[in-house]
Amino acid sequence: MGLRKKNRSPPVLSHEFVIQNHADMVSCLAMIILLGLMFEITAKFAIMFITVQYNVTQVLDVKNDPVNLYHYGPKDVATLFFYLLIIVILHALIQEYILDKMNRRLHLSKTKHxxxxxxxxxxxxxxxxxxxxxxxxxxxxxxxxxxxxxxxYPHTHMVFQVKFFYICQIAYWLHALPELYFQKVRKEDIPRQLNYISLYVVHISGAYILxxxxxxxxxxxxxxxxxxxxxxxxxxxxxxxxxxxxxxxxxxxxxxxxxxxxxxxxxxxxxxxxxxxxxxxxxxxxxxxxxxxxxxxxxxxxxxxxxxxxxxxxxxxxxxxxHSQKQATKRKTASPKSKPHKKELTRGAANGILKPDDKTSPRVRRVTNS
Structure with a gap:
């Protein structure tokens, strides 16, 4: 038996290489940002990417403890970028360990895939x-x-859960743009996906900024x-x-x-x-x-x-x-073939057209040479 040929890996930094290894590359970038927390010089920059910024401590009631509230600002762009990386990694994990395994069992076509x-x-x-x-x-x-x-109104301050919800929402729909390239989306589907991605980004960002x-x-x-x-x-x-x-x-x-x-x-x-x-x-x-x-x-x-x-x-x-076309085709295939009318049979017999299926037709006598 001959040895099986191994699939050659694509050239480094080629399109196929980036598509196949984009999750690993993104995870390395996220790890670099996390490692920045270990050093005092880079910690203040790494925190800007990881934690939610612009917190304000307020006392809503004399009897209650102070509450940390948040508002938005330019530093939110860094936080959006970091969680965009995290969502790309989660996207790849769901694709590889759940969806790809289900696709192998279903054997779908390229369009349905x-x-x-x-x-x-x-x-x-x-x-x-x-x-x-x-x-x-x-x-x-x-x-x-x-x-x-x-x-x-204006509701300038929000609790941590609300602000983090909006950051994750905007980061998810922004991550969907590079995923069009990473997932090799067909050219016919790109305009449709761009439409709803842009609508989500505009509306959610508008509610957050306004x-x-x-x-x-x-x-x-x-x-x-x-x-x-x-x-x-x-x-x-x-x-x-x-x-x-x-x-x-x-x-x-x-x-x-x-x-x-x-x-x-x-x-x-x-x-x-x-x-x-x-x-x-x-x-x-x-x-x-x-x-x-x-x-x-x-x-x-x-x-x-x-x-x-x-x-x-x-x-x-x-x-x-x-659905109506399918029902029409089913009716045509299920309906019996139309039988010839009695008048047509009598006309055929009068004109001398004899069918072998006609049981009443006289037999043809065989002529013998005496």
Whole structure:
């Protein structure tokens, strides 16, 4: 027996080398930042990447202990960069140890393979973010008091859990941009993924910068629940095409989530913020409660929801047409062949056209030579 040829590793710093080893390269960079904590000279720079910055100690009540609150600033860019590296590593771990093993068992095509990987990564993220968002809403009592969305604006200070939630959200959607290259996404799928990635980055960053983090968390939680249901249903569909009940529930919750988003947005920007005491525009105080900003935010949310509904309607119409075509083909194959009419049989016999299947047709006499 001959020796099997070993696969040659790609050249160093080539495209294939970077794609295959990007997780190791990113983990080395993250380890360098962590090692910076060991030395006094570099510790102050490493802390800026790892810990959440801009903490302020406040005493909310005389009876209670001081509370550490946070606001945003330019140093958050360094924190975003570090946790972007961490998310790239987690992305590679989920891909290698969970999704790749499932793909080997399912034997999917190339198109379904890429969609399966996309849904697997997003389902894990949406599940984690939904649970985290629900814990924030429970701790802050957002659901009990709807006026909490705009009372006391500008909401310049937030607890650690809320700020870290926003940093991880923005870092995740920013990491999705290089992942288009690392995962070798098809050119046909890149525009679609760029659309929703950019929408997430703009809306979440806007809520964070404009001090609308309360409204942002309230809107993200039901949206993530709907998206989690969709991608989980798609994963079950790829494993067994008969499992499509999840899409029906997703369609119902999708419409409800869009109506809830529009209702809370109009209530906040149209009725809540215009009636607060702090009116005006001030970058120092973090106050953006002016008509131009309010209408711009409301218009951006409404246009996004309208675009999502348009895509949803087109998706449902496409599925309905495919289903109707399948039903039509099944009926054609199941229906028996049409039998000839009695009049056609009599006309054929009168014209001398005799069929071998006709039992009433006379036999042809054999002519013998005497």
């Amino acid at each position: 890429s969609k399966f990987n996309e849904s697997g990564q997003l389902a894990a993220f949406y599940l984690f973010s939904f649970i985290w968002g629900c814990s924030i809403l429970t701790a802050e009592d957002f659901s009990k008091n709807p006026t909490f969305l705009w009372e006391g 001090n609308l983090y309360r409204l942002g968390v309230v809107l993200l939680v039901p949206h993530y629940l709907v998206e989690l249901l969709f991608h989980a249903s798609r994963l079950f569909y790829f494993s067994d095409e008969n499992k499509q009940k999840g899409f029906t529930l997703w369609a119902l919750l999708f419409v409800i989530a869009r109506l809830l988003t529009l209702t809370l947005s109009v209530l906040t920007f149209g009725f809540g913020l215009p009636r607060t005491q702090n009116q005006g525009f001030s970058l120092v105080e973090g106050n953006f409660n002016v008509l131009t900003v309010r209408m711009s935010c409301l218009a951006a949310i409404c246009l996004t929801q309208a675009w999502m509904m348009w895509k949803f309607i087109n998706f449902q119409l496409k599925k309905w047409r495919e």
